[in-house]
Amino acid sequence: MKTLxxxxxxxxxxxxxxxCSTPHTTNTGRSAVEEGLTCAVVERAxxxxxxxxxxxKTVFMDYSYLSPQTQKDLCMAYMEKRCAENEMIVSKDAxxxxxxxQLYCGVLATDIDKFLLGTPPLPIPVPDxxxxxxxPEIAFFSKYTRxxxxxxxxxxxxxxxxxxxxxxxxxxxxxQYINWVICLIPFKTHSTDLEHTPCDSEMIAVWEE
Numbered sequence: 001m002k003t004l005x006x007x008x009x010x011x012x013x014x015x016x017x018x019x020c021s022t023p024h025t026t027n028t029g030r031s032a033v034e035e036g037l038t039c040a041v042v043e044r045a046x047x048x049x050x051x052x053x054x055x056x057k058t059v060f061m062d063y064s065y066l067s068p069q070t071q072k073d074l075c076m077a078y079m080e081k082r083c084a085e086n087e088m089i090v091s092k093d094a095x096x097x098x099x100x101x102q103l104y105c106g107v108l109a110t111d112i113d114k115f116l117l118g119t120p121p122l123p124i125p126v127p128d129x130x131x132x133x134x135x136p137e138i139a140f141f142s143k144y145t146r147x148x149x150x151x152x153x154x155x156x157x158x159x160x161x162x163x164x165x166x167x168x169x170x171x172x173x174x175x176q177y178i179n180w181v182i183c184l185i186p187f188k189t190h191s192t193d194l195e196h197t198p199c200d201s202e203m204i205a206v207w208e209e
Contacts, residue, residue, distance in 0.1 A: 004134070004186060005144075007083075014087070014119065015152065016043075018132070028061070033146060033177050034055075034110050034146060036149070036177075036192065037110060037148035037175045037176070037177055038071060038074070038108065038110065038148050038150075039074060039191040040148070040173075040175045041108065041148045041149065041150035041173045041174065041175050042074055042075055042078050042108070042150060042173075043078060044150075044173035044175070045150045045152045045171045045173035046075075046079060046082055046152060046171060047082075047154075047171060048084065048170070048172075049154055049168050049197075050102075050168070050170055050199050051082060051083070051086055051088075051101075051154075051156075051168075051203070053087060054086065054156070055086045055087055055088065055129045056086075056087050056088065056099075056100055057088055057089075057096045057098040057099055058090075058091050058096060058097045058099075058103070059083055059087040059088045059089070059090055059091065059097055059099050059100070059101055060090075060091050060092075060093070060094040060096075060097035060099075060100045061076070061079065061083075061090060061096075061100075061101050061103070061157055061161070062082065062100055062101065062103070063076055063092045064073075064100040064102075064106075065102060065103065065104045066103060066105055066172050069108060070106045072106050072161070074091060075103060075105055075152075076103075079101070081102055082099075089187070093119075094159055095114060097157055097159040098158075098159055098184070099158060099159055099165065100154040100156070100157040100159050100162075101154055101155075101156055101158065102154065102156075102157065102159075103152065103153075103154055104152065104153040104155070105150070105151070105152055106151040106152070106153065107147070107150060107151040108148075108150045108151075108171070109148070109149060110146060110147060110148045110149075110206040111124060111146075111147045111148075111149070112145070112146055112147075113143075113145045114142070114144045114145070115141075115142060115146075116137070116139055116142045117139070117140050117141040117142065118136055118137065118138045118140045118141065118142065119135075119137065119138045121134055121136055121137050122134070122135040123135075136196050137181075138184075139180075139181040139184070140184065141181065141182055141183075142180070142181040143175075143178060143179075143180055144178065144179040144180075144181075145176060145178045146176065146177045147174065147175070147176045147177075147179075148174065148176075149172075149173075149174050150171075150172065150173045150174075151171065151172045152171035152172075153167065153169050153171065154168040155166065155167050155168075156168070175190075175191050175192045176191045177188060177190040177191075178190065179190075181196065
């Protein structure tokens with residue numbers, strides 16, 4: 001008995017002495033795919049806005065209608081990028097502006113849809129214990145779709161008279177990222193470029209002593 005105890009204690013000490021450290025990881029509130037889809041929707045929708053006729057003018061951005069939108073900062077940043085591309089000056093003082101852009105966001109959200117042809121995760125209890133063994137999901141065919149939708153409007157007003165000059169509508173966009181499994185083989189398709197650029201040749205191994 002003493003010999004067995006000594007062997008077990010020795011094995012435990014060896015395992016503790018040779019264990020490797022595990023890096024600490026965290027997850028953000030939204031996944032990278034979800035944020036990428038949302039960003040692409042904003043870019044595609046606002047790229048449809050023809051604001052070239054106001055090129056070179058000073059513009060005041062009215063974002064008051066974006067207040068309920070959780071992605072307000074993203075919409076603001078990309079709208080001002082569009083202004084910069086058209087050589088506009090964004091002023092924080094409406095009195096110094098030539099025109100006012102009022103940006104509205106009717107929809108900016110994501111949806112998830114899943115279809116499975118196979119067996120879901122199946123727990124199997126172990127007899128005479130409180131334990132159970134879970135057989136993982138077996139998918140002969142599955143389609144896991146993450147979609148993002150966006151709908152925007154822009155009202156353009158004369159900064160001096162507050163008279164509406166035009167309303168830019170039909171600024172709609174949609175993106176999708178789909179994970180497939182067909183005959184147990186997984187792959188993915190998407191309507192926007194969310195892939196990382198391969199950089200294996202740039203990776204450097206650093207050994208810890």
